[in-house]
Amino acid sequence: MGNFLVWVIWLVAAAGCLGTGVAVVSMTNPFYSALALIGNLASLAVLFLLLSAEFVAAAQILVYAGAVMVMFLFVVAYLGGQADAPWAGGPRLVRGAAVIAAAALLVEIVVVLGLAWGDSLTEPADVSSAFGSPAQIGEVFLTDHLLAFEITSIVLLVAAVGGVVLGTTREKDAA
Amino acid sequence: MDGPDVGWYLIVAAILFGIGALGVMLRRSPLIVLLSLEIMLNAANLTLIAFARQQGNLDGQIFALAVMAVAAAEVAIGLGLIVAMARRRVPLDVDQASALHG
Numbered sequence: 138m139g140n141f142l143v144w145v146i147w148l149v150a151a152a153g154c155l156g157t158g159v160a161v162v163s164m165t166n167p168f169y170s171a172l173a174l175i176g177n178l179a180s181l182a183v184l185f186l187l188l189s190a191e192f193v194a195a196a197q198i199l200v201y202a203g204a205v206m207v208m209f210l211f212v213v214a215y216l217g218g219q220a221d222a223p224w225a226g227g228p229r230l231v232r233g234a235a236v237i238a239a240a241a242l243l244v245e246i247v248v249v250l251g252l253a254w255g256d257s258l259t260e261p262a263d264v265s266s267a268f269g270s271p272a273q274i275g276e277v278f279l280t281d282h283l284l285a286f287e288i289t290s291i292v293l294l295v296a297a298v299g300g301v302v303l304g305t306t307r308e309k310d311a312a
Numbered sequence: 313m314d315g316p317d318v319g320w321y322l323i324v325a326a327i328l329f330g331i332g333a334l335g336v337m338l339r340r341s342p343l344i345v346l347l348s349l350e351i352m353l354n355a356a357n358l359t360l361i362a363f364a365r366q367q368g369n370l371d372g373q374i375f376a377l378a379v380m381a382v383a384a385a386e387v388a389i390g391l392g393l394i395v396a397m398a399r400r401r402v403p404l405d406v407d408q409a410s411a412l413h414g
Contacts, residue, residue, distance in 0.1 A: 143315030151324045158328050158351050162335030167343040174347050181354055184324070187315060188365040190373050193357075193380075200380055201350075205387050212391045213343060216398050235337035239330045246326035250319055261318055262368025269364075269373055277370045278377075285374065289381045296385030303392030306399070 147187055153180035171209050178202040190269040321362040329355035340405045342397070346390045353383045 153176060160173035178201045185194035267273055278286050328351060335348025357376045364372025398404060 140314050147316050147320070151320075154324060155327055155331070158331040161347050161351060162331055162339060162344065164344075167341055167347075170344050170347050174350060177351065178354065181358060184321060184358060185361055188318075188321065188361050190361045190364065190376070193361060193373050193376050196377060196380060200384060201354075205350075205384050208387065208391060209343075209347070212395060215395065216343070216404070232338060235334060238337070239334045242333060243326055243330040246329070247323060250322050250326070254319055261366045264365070264368045268368070269370070273370060274373060274377070277374055281371075282374050285378055289378055292385050293381060296388045300388040300392045303389070303396050 143187065146183065150180045150183035150187070153177075154184065167213050168210070171206060171213055174209075175202050175206050178206070188269075189264060189266075192269055192271045192274045195271075318362045318366040322359060325355045325358040325362065328352075328358070340407050342390075342394050342404055342406050342409075345406055346387065346394075349390075350383060350387070353379055 157173045157177040157180065161170045161177060164170040164173060178197060182194040182197040182202070185197060332348045332351030332355060335351065336345055339345055339348065357379055360372040360376045360379070364370060364376075394404065397409065402409060
């Protein structure tokens, strides 16, 4: 019974994830695209929870669906919703090539998965219920991955300074 | 593990990555190109977390958190560039922003 329920939740989350993904790339108005991406991120967070990544799911909702998307919506509102034709990217040849490239990538990944299916993909490791909890994540982050943690803080600092520099209005380009 | 095998998550991630790649290649509005990039990054995150569960190893989740931080930085810079483009009256169309074309 519990197994069936997990399958149902997985199917709903996966369908929501793919549906909102298609909506993001096919909407004409960037505002609706951004709203669809929030739905996409939320259903991805459900998939993360099913994979026992509780902390990452919480961070996904707080950082992505919260902070990043609010910033996005502010910029969309600042620029005004400029609709553009959904599939107007370049000449027909370029469009065809883009579709073929994406399809080739997809087929490649699925074939590789199919080849590996029987061996190791169907036997996941046994994990304790504390796997992916904030305490464990924090411990691993501050012991094994301390360098990555510090470098991430520098990356965020540089991005914040860069955002301020790009956003500053100078006299000559204030119109 | 209850529910679907890790492979099903990987297939969802692959399809999601394909959708995002199509968006990046086909759309012209830089805002929607950025949103499609986010989809691609999240597909990669889903793969990392699926394999972390598969191997019973937390390193994949740490990597996913680092990807999230880099994505936030990328959005801050990308949106700054888009606002700067709009302020200089450059048309918001990635096909026309070709001054650095090789």
